[in-house]
Amino acid sequence: MAWIRALGWSSLVVALLAPVPAPTARAQETRPDSGAVPVRLERRDSGFTLIRNGRPYLIQGAGGDGSLELLAASGGNSVRTWGVEGLGAKLDEARRLGLTVAVGIWLGHERHGFDYNNADQVAAQLEAARQAILKYRDHPAVLLWGIGNEMEGPGGDNAAIWSAVNGIAAMAHRLDPNHPTMTVIAEVGGSKVKNLHRLCPEIDVVGINSYGGVATLPERYRKAGGTKPYILTEFGPAGAWETPKNAWGAAPEPTSTQKALAYRRAWDRGVLGSGGLALGGDAFTWGHKQEVTATWFGMLLPDGSRLAAVDTMTEAWTGRPPADRCPAIESLAVEGNNHVKPGETVRVRLRASDPEGQALRVQWVLRQESTAVSVGGDAEAAPPSFPDAVAESNPDGATVRMPRGGGGYRLFAYLRDGRGGAAVGNALLRVDGPVEIPAAPRPALPLVVYDEADRTRPPYAPSGWMGNTRGLKLELDCRERPHAGKTCIRATYTPGNEWAGVVWQHPANDWGDVPGGYDLKGARRVTFWARGEEGGETVNFGLGGMGAGKKFPDTGKAALDGVRLTREWKSYAIDVSSADLARILSGFVFSLAGQGAPKTFYLDDIVVE
Numbered sequence: 001m002a003w004i005r006a007l008g009w010s011s012l013v014v015a016l017l018a019p020v021p022a023p024t025a026r027a028q029e030t031r032p033d034s035g036a037v038p039v040r041l042e043r044r045d046s047g048f049t050l051i052r053n054g055r056p057y058l059i060q061g062a063g064g065d066g067s068l069e070l071l072a073a074s075g076g077n078s079v080r081t082w083g084v085e086g087l088g089a090k091l092d093e094a095r096r097l098g099l100t101v102a103v104g105i106w107l108g109h110e111r112h113g114f115d116y117n118n119a120d121q122v123a124a125q126l127e128a129a130r131q132a133i134l135k136y137r138d139h140p141a142v143l144l145w146g147i148g149n150e151m152e153g154p155g156g157d158n159a160a161i162w163s164a165v166n167g168i169a170a171m172a173h174r175l176d177p178n179h180p181t182m183t184v185i186a187e188v189g190g191s192k193v194k195n196l197h198r199l200c201p202e203i204d205v206v207g208i209n210s211y212g213g214v215a216t217l218p219e220r221y222r223k224a225g226g227t228k229p230y231i232l233t234e235f236g237p238a239g240a241w242e243t244p245k246n247a248w249g250a251a252p253e254p255t256s257t258q259k260a261l262a263y264r265r266a267w268d269r270g271v272l273g274s275g276g277l278a279l280g281g282d283a284f285t286w287g288h289k290q291e292v293t294a295t296w297f298g299m300l301l302p303d304g305s306r307l308a309a310v311d312t313m314t315e316a317w318t319g320r321p322p323a324d325r326c327p328a329i330e331s332l333a334v335e336g337n338n339h340v341k342p343g344e345t346v347r348v349r350l351r352a353s354d355p356e357g358q359a360l361r362v363q364w365v366l367r368q369e370s371t372a373v374s375v376g377g378d379a380e381a382a383p384p385s386f387p388d389a390v391a392e393s394n395p396d397g398a399t400v401r402m403p404r405g406g407g408g409y410r411l412f413a414y415l416r417d418g419r420g421g422a423a424v425g426n427a428l429l430r431v432d433g434p435v436e437i438p439a440a441p442r443p444a445l446p447l448v449v450y451d452e453a454d455r456t457r458p459p460y461a462p463s464g465w466m467g468n469t470r471g472l473k474l475e476l477d478c479r480e481r482p483h484a485g486k487t488c489i490r491a492t493y494t495p496g497n498e499w500a501g502v503v504w505q506h507p508a509n510d511w512g513d514v515p516g517g518y519d520l521k522g523a524r525r526v527t528f529w530a531r532g533e534e535g536g537e538t539v540n541f542g543l544g545g546m547g548a549g550k551k552f553p554d555t556g557k558a559a560l561d562g563v564r565l566t567r568e569w570k571s572y573a574i575d576v577s578s579a580d581l582a583r584i585l586s587g588f589v590f591s592l593a594g595q596g597a598p599k600t601f602y603l604d605d606i607v608v609e
Contacts, residue, residue, distance in 0.1 A: 047276015059280025075317030107148035156192030212238030232281030369408030405436030464503030501591030512547020517585030
């Protein structure tokens with residue numbers, strides 16, 4: 001799991017960042033002077049230690065986009081990133097505050113479409129990493145290079161992935177002898193640890209993201225064959241996937257007060273209790289994100305208020321608690337049955353206090369239970385809220401009139417002490433009856449499906465492959481004469497008969513089984529640029545029309561069939577003005593039949609207008 005999971009599809013971005021330089025660019029890889037602060041790894045009798053600028057350095061860090069000033073004031077000394085977007089400003093601010101930065105270099109994930117057997121993609125990813133290292137290696141705030149995050153897959157068995165990781169690490173050592181290399185894995189199951197150790201000799205440090213199992217992590221890591229030092233690169237409360245479900249399949253979320261204990265336990269056992277293996281850790285997440293709920297992994301609220309996890313880590317890092325501590329939730333419970341009829345009134349009781357006796361302000365919010373099926377922390381939309389549902393509220397509880405639609409809900413209590421401290425918890429509720437399909441989120445138009453302006457969070461993923469997919473190849477980072485910018489999409493279909501196609505889906509890999517998609521009402525057309533390799537290639541294009549017979553299908557469709565491409569780039573438009581666009585999970589579609597010989601065509605700048 002990872003913060004970039006809120007970044008979802010940026011796994012493909014790394015392969016698109018920079019063109020292959022001219023051969024003479026190699027001259028800039030050496031330089032006589034460096035502003036870098038040297039960091040090295042040292043093995044002592046007590047275990048491994050990072051040495052920064054000649055002194056032992058225990059990483060007391062966090063990952064996320066929250067206030068770095070608050071992190072420094074809380075006793076933190078380092079921040080972790082997952083990619084290099086906006087890195088220059090973060091490095092400068094970190095230096096000003098006396099912090100270091102574990103620089104993440106994002107690597108592609110196979111589940112997002114990255115192919116480690118595709119030489120072009122791997123080469124482009126290597127070049128993007130090289131450019132990042134050259135650009136930032138001399139900054140005094142750089143601590144190490146974090147090469148990839150959870151890109152190894154469930155079992156870590158793909159040797160091609162480890163080969164790519166090791167290649168980047170070897171390059172990093174060659175370009176920058178001042179900073180160690182690290183790669184980050186999700187827990188230590190399968191063959192991850194074994195394969196990393198035997199296939200990545202250029203990796204100095206193993207980053208491990210661990211939640212519910214962190215108490216036994218040092219033992220399990222050793223048993224899996226781990227001998228390299230590690231950093232606990234993500235830790236916090238047990239994830240929803242590790243939490244026992246209630247009668248209707250929902251995971252009860254601990255209060256922020258309860259979660260604080262999990263952070264301290266992780267630090268004490270996963271870092272301090274590692275027997276000299278751990279070099280420190282990064283608490284997750286220094287900020288907030290939507291994953292199952294909006295609060296499960298946040299150490300801060302969206303307004304910057306800190307939660308008890310911050311106080312706990314402050315004490316762990318400095319040896320003393322903050323002078324003004326966060327409010328504490330003692331209990332949050334439903335009176336009577338939490339499984340009710342549509343429109344029924346429910347009473348929820350709250351017991352909370354402030355350590356300094358401050359009066360607490362409480363905000364109550366009813367939200368529908370999330371139906372997102374994201375994997376590995378990929379970005380997901382927040383479920384709808386019901387502001388009119390709270391009929392009565394006070395610091396001791398709330399009375400809520402439940403919606404008419406069936407399904408799961410959570411009633412959140414947000415407490416603030418007026419001094420920057422906060423607490424949050426939620427109670428699970430369920431309404432009998434048919435589940436109402438939640439309205440699809442409505443993005444601003446125009447909506448970019450593919451271009452180079454911002455690929456960190458594209459709305460649709462080209463994950464729906466159809467027909468004879470073995471004969472279809474899709475390259476999202478093609479540099480062969482793009483219409484605009486540095487890259488375009490290249491599609492090649494080799495069979496002489498049958499057919500194949502690709503659907504851009506939201507969420508990825510969904511054919512109408514979950515309430516995904518976007519409300520595109522107001523859109524008039526989908527525009528895109530296309531050209532053929534030779535001219536004369538016939539391709540069908542469209543939007544929507546997927547999921548027939550499923551619970552959450554596209555509400556409408558539009559098509560532009562039989563387009564005969566030319567060798568030069570040409571603009572095309574799919575008229576969607578008469579389609580029902582209330583829920584479009586298939587934002588763009590192409591298909592083509594065998595035409596007697598392999599056919600290649602190119603796409604660029606796909607936009608819903």
